[in-house]
Amino acid sequence: MKLGLAGGLLLTVLAGCAPSAAPQSTGAQAMAPTLFVAAKRGNTLSKVDLATGKELLRLPSCTNPHELATSPDGLHVALACYGGTTVDIFRTSDLKPVASYDLGENARPHGIVWHANGRIYVTAEGRQEIVEIAALVHHLIPPPIRYATGQQGSHMLAVSPDARTAWTTDLGSRTVTRIDLVTRRAPLSVMVGEEPEGISLSPDGKTLWVSARGSNQAFALDPQTMAVRKTAATGRFPLRIAVRPQGDVAVTSDLQDGSLSVIDTATAKVIRTIPVSGPAEAQARFQVTILWSADGSRIYVAETASDTVAEVDYASGKVLRRLPGGEGGDGMAILP
Template sequence: MKWAIGAAVCAWGLAACVPAYGSGTGSAMPSTDVITGSLFVANKRGNSLSLIDLATGEETNRVDSCANPHELATSPDGQHVALACYGGTTVDIFRTGDLSKVKSIELGANARPHGIVWQQDEAIGRDTIFVTAEGRQSAFAIDYPLAPQPDITEISTSQRGSHMIAVSPDGSFAWTMNLGSGTVTLLDTGDARAVRSQEIGIEPEGDFNCAGRLDPLGFGTWFRQSVRARSNDARNS
């Protein structure tokens, strides 16, 4: 199993979220039969990408990346990891095995890509990377990202600071959290258009939960349960 985590969390998460083990704790180190797999870490300030062996807790590889990578996503088959290069204008793709760089996908001037999701439409065998572009007030759908010429579609949110993104299981709809505007925007990825934006609070940048059935044309219960904002005055439709 492959695990991916952004540096904004991982910079402290490895120390804060793992319980201390040793004399007087009453706990034993978990068995390596339980903890397996790999952890990929985008080091924002270090401009690098790290690979950590979860069985040992050791960093086994680190390579230079783009400037200020904020978020990352692994491919559905676990063979690649994509970095959103917040300090630049690209999505950079690396092999998970040795962290060798495969390619950079250019998104255009002032893109500042941030939130990123990589999923597959199994029915037609198409991989798609969805990524926000804060500096362009938009999001991108990158079909066949590993192809020599990916199919790239930009969808305007017309909202300031489009930060994080969630995507419906079938890829038909996406939602962006817009820090500057204090809104959530629903995107129709098929028609490449913003359906509506909803005010929700000051600087929303919360996590999304796409499990279960989603109502693409409304914000309702799903948003009441899933959106977290920095302020205490978040409103729900």
Template sequence: MKRPPRALGVLRAFASESGAIGGWASVAKRGRGHDGGEIAKRANIMRAFIRPPANTPRAPAPSVHAPRIGPESFDIVAGGRKQREQEENAVPLSPAGLDDDRMPSHFKDIPMKRPAPAALLVTAALLVTTATPAAAETLLVGNKGEDSLSFIDLATGKELGRAATGRMPHEIALSPDGRQAAVVAYGGASIDIFDIAARTRLRTIDLSPNAGPHGLVWLADGRLIATTERSRSLTIVDTRKSDAVSTIPTAQEATHMVVVSRDGRRAYTANMRSGTVSVLDLEAGRKLRDIAVGGEPEAIALSADGKILWVGDNKGARVQAFSTSVDVHDPIAVVATGGRPIRLAISPDGKWVVSSDLETGGLSVIDARTRRKVRDIRVSGNAEAQQVTILFSADGARLYVAETGRNQVAEVDFASGKVLRRLEAGKAGDGLAVAP
């Protein structure tokens, strides 16, 4: 729809008087970074739209100019839509709602400006839509060698801080909303709950008389499912009912890791010293049976549809696949790995099963459909790195690999197998989680 000539003339005169054309020129000149090309293009389009014809007399400049949209206010807009909305009528102050540890240094001393007139706020909205960055993900690392939890900003690769945990933190699980993290104290008998944004411990859940919590899953309904190895059991914590604790005995030795079906009804535990996997009914609160898998099962993973159970054997340097839909539990596939597949991870799309091979410091990639190994990814390169936990990013593009002997986490591009960077964590960082 065409703008009426009178309205267009008013807009052009206003833009000329307020300095908006100059401000857009500044933005177009500066817009060459992340998404900069699109910003510059929008700026040039708007500048061309409001430029007055050559024969139009320029309105005299007023004694007081309206605020210009120039580089300084562009930095503020890029800081976030929420910040601008909250501060529309504020006097100059430091930006609100930002963590000082994560705030870019050039934000800290920039005063917030009073909003420009309505016409300029339209153009500011364009900038906000184009330039607002997505919230950074946070990598959580359980440092079992120093009883702490690291919070690492994946946008910058820098550690934001550490919080004290119980003794020997290992596995980590995120709450259904991604705002909290549960961390086991493998050397004790408790689970700590942390507020991720605040990086603080909210409470500690006592599991006694159960002890040695290790494998951990936080279900969508709010229940926490943890193996309690020294008690030869599976412990269930209902966070909906004041952290009420219940127990299902496995009666197996070294019940170490656990996976749960998507519907929350079945749990499978890897019992290392018994050479078995226990199948447990979480609704009935009882063990159904044990599957003799042989060797020393530790790593365990379950397909999204719950039909295929993958189990790593530390002694046999192999990964076995079992069907969960039959009573006869001979493996339907056996895949040789590079050595001691201590952890397993399934890609978000379900196409790949990856084992973390402790002895070789590499990753074995298995095609989930053909159940054959298709490639190796060299990460740590040797046993001294003590490569243990692996975790896919939400989009499946990256893998995070805990190198506990180096106090680092390697970030790996899954497609190319290239190590993109190494992130510094605490001593003997092992358990991993990525919070949105």
């Protein structure tokens, strides 16, 4: 069934797949720690059991899927279909598709956050927008809320814990943009390094971290004024940045070095370098997305060229194992 909604959003709900009000026994409560991987070459979504390291499921998804986000209750995962115009929702238990949200012509959804408030925030890169979706509400879906960034290539996304503010990295414009989700005041964009792409908000919401892949730098910004507080020199081509759940360090994924730069968030100094594949294998592995485990003990590194995900022990810096991730595994989400 297709429902036309104001604001240009189309919702397709698959028959028999509407979520129930109460969690089912097949939901997250019954699952072991699980990693979900979007494979952008294989156009698939995978589910990996982290206890055993085995891939439990791999099913077709959409064209060129990229970033992922799990729902607050752990029952669903949202997939940004970068090669198209939709955000697709799957059940975490069996990867069965539940709904598809069409963001409009040339949307190219990429960065995605499923907030604790139950709403999905996603960049529509081709439309220079952030789109806010009230997902999976028993078919009674209110119109989407659209926020213009005014910048080219709004790619990655962070949202504040109180859902009042969002930030994007804008590759085409070489900027970082602050979007007020409540007052709708004009966006504030600032130039940060060369080709800023990675973005991560500190757990306390007081520092916005950005990695600029073209200038091999990471920046600590004031989230409201957007002033750069501190700058760190990283490894080569820091494609992503992720702050540890404990807030003590931020880690960049340095694609050309095949390594991770560990930055002390208090001093903005690189205190360690963790080799994942190393320079000799960097192109053969082509590491992209990084993801922390909930307890901060593991870092998961998507290696898109070798179709693997490296599991790194943070304390020792050792690669513990390489997990299957589908052809061109890139986006990742984790259920603790």
